[in-house]
Amino acid sequence: MKSAVIGAGSWGTAIAHLLTDNGARVSLWARRPQLAEEIRRWRENRSYLPGVGISDKILVTSDLEEALYDAEFVVMAVPSQSMRSIIREAGKYIKSHCVIVNAAKGIEIGTLLRMSQVMKEELPSECRTNIAVLSGPSHAEEVARRLPTAVVVAAEKKEVAEEVQDLFMNSYFRVYTNPDIIGVEMGGALKNIIAICAGIAEGLGFGDNTRAALITRGIIEITRLGVKMGAHPSTFSGLSGIGDVIVTCNSLFSRNRRAGIEIGRGKSVGEVMASTNMVIEGIHTTKAAYDLARRHGVEMPITEQAFGVLYEGKNPLDAVDALMMRKGKHEMEEVVEKEEKRQDLKTW
Numbered sequence: 001m002k003s004a005v006i007g008a009g010s011w012g013t014a015i016a017h018l019l020t021d022n023g024a025r026v027s028l029w030a031r032r033p034q035l036a037e038e039i040r041r042w043r044e045n046r047s048y049l050p051g052v053g054i055s056d057k058i059l060v061t062s063d064l065e066e067a068l069y070d071a072e073f074v075v076m077a078v079p080s081q082s083m084r085s086i087i088r089e090a091g092k093y094i095k096s097h098c099v100i101v102n103a104a105k106g107i108e109i110g111t112l113l114r115m116s117q118v119m120k121e122e123l124p125s126e127c128r129t130n131i132a133v134l135s136g137p138s139h140a141e142e143v144a145r146r147l148p149t150a151v152v153v154a155a156e157k158k159e160v161a162e163e164v165q166d167l168f169m170n171s172y173f174r175v176y177t178n179p180d181i182i183g184v185e186m187g188g189a190l191k192n193i194i195a196i197c198a199g200i201a202e203g204l205g206f207g208d209n210t211r212a213a214l215i216t217r218g219i220i221e222i223t224r225l226g227v228k229m230g231a232h233p234s235t236f237s238g239l240s241g242i243g244d245v246i247v248t249c250n251s252l253f254s255r256n257r258r259a260g261i262e263i264g265r266g267k268s269v270g271e272v273m274a275s276t277n278m279v280i281e282g283i284h285t286t287k288a289a290y291d292l293a294r295r296h297g298v299e300m301p302i303t304e305q306a307f308g309v310l311y312e313g314k315n316p317l318d319a320v321d322a323l324m325m326r327k328g329k330h331e332m333e334e335v336v337e338k339e340e341k342r343q344d345l346k347t348w
């Protein structure tokens with residue numbers, strides 16, 4: 001069974017490595033011929049995943065048709081804002097019975113669509129029910145070093161989710177299934193905003209209390225938007241919700257957290273973006289989520305302040321003040337409003 005991994009950044013490379021461990025025949029597509037050539041020459045992706053040997057069983061190519069030839073599974077691991085153009089092109093070579101997995105974490109700016117929605121729009125109609133979403137706390141650098149990791153896969157059809165579960169599962173990569181595509185995808189995308197904010201807080205010299213506050217209140221506003229868009233609230237207590245918020249706000253590998261640290265220390269967003277060849281998804285997602293929150297009339301104070309800092313030149317310290325000095329609230333406001341009849345929640 002052949003799997004094609006589209007995108008040779010850190011995540012695509014780590015996934016190709018994992019699937020090869022699982023005995024699959026794997027191809028890895030890099031957009032730039034020069035990157036494909038470098039990986040083939042060194043059997044290592046020095047630009048995006050240094051220090052990890054790439055098996056010579058993996059076909060590394062910049063030719064989409066060659067990468068997708070004969071593939072039964074296609075894994076999309078490209079930056080979210082490039083998803084549409086790449087899946088449109090890839091769709092020409094994807095067979096109708098193929099399972100197509102989104103591994104990217106973002107929301108398309110402008111259309112405000114989730115990645116699986118973008119894929120649905122661009123793929124031929126016969127492929128559209130075979131789309132799955134893989135998400136959860138999974139830094140490429142750790143997966144490629146075979147460190148125990150747990151993630152979640154969502155799909156419209158249970159069989160599709162289970163096929164992907166079987167494809168990816170092994171002794172160091174545990175995969176759960178979940179029917180809630182919206183929740184799994186929204187959790188994976190929105191956590192990057194909170195990670196940038198946790199980084200900013202760190203760059204400003206704040207401590208663990210601040211990070212814990214951002215993680216906890218962050219998951220609440222993520223849940224608020226996700227539920228409004230049709231997600232199940234419990235998904236946000238899972239791997240693609242709180243799990244991914246925790247890892248991204250704490251890990252040294254997180255590009256979003258690192259970008260936030262630099263911004264907190266005084267660098268501009270432009271400087272931070274120019275200083276890396278890697279994608280900082282949360283910067284784009286902040287804009288998309290800000291627009292989505294306004295469209296749906298959902299209160300997202302952290303995202304709103306992140307938007308101010310990233311897009312309107314707001315001083316991060318003023319953003320912190322704005323968050324801290326909001327009117328006092330009940331911690332479980334929504335729950336209380338929704339479940340007014342439940343006496344156990346109303347203690348006074």
Ligand SMILES: NC(=O)C1=CN([C@@H]2O[C@H](COP(=O)(O)OP(=O)(O)OC[C@H]3O[C@@H](n4cnc5c(N)ncnc54)[C@H](O)[C@@H]3O)[C@@H](O)[C@H]2O)C=CC1
Pocket residue numbers: 007008009010011012013031032035048077078079080082103104105106138139140141277278279280281
């Ligand atoms: N790195 C990680 O640990 C994880 C990443 N992801 C997600 O996977 C997706 C891909 O991220 P990474 O592999 O980390 O990327 P990366 O930051 O390691 O590398 C970026 C990749 O995108 C390519 N690229 C840059 N501009 C492009 C464009 N305009 N069109 C097409 N390709 C372009 C680069 O050549 C490179 O291959 C993102 O949505 C990310 O959030 C998800 C889970 C884990």
Ligand SMILES: O=C(CO)COP(=O)(O)O
Pocket residue numbers: 105136137138139140192195244247248253254255256257279280281
């Ligand atoms: O999604 C990720 C880990 O689960 C990767 O996060 P970063 O893009 O911040 O590195």
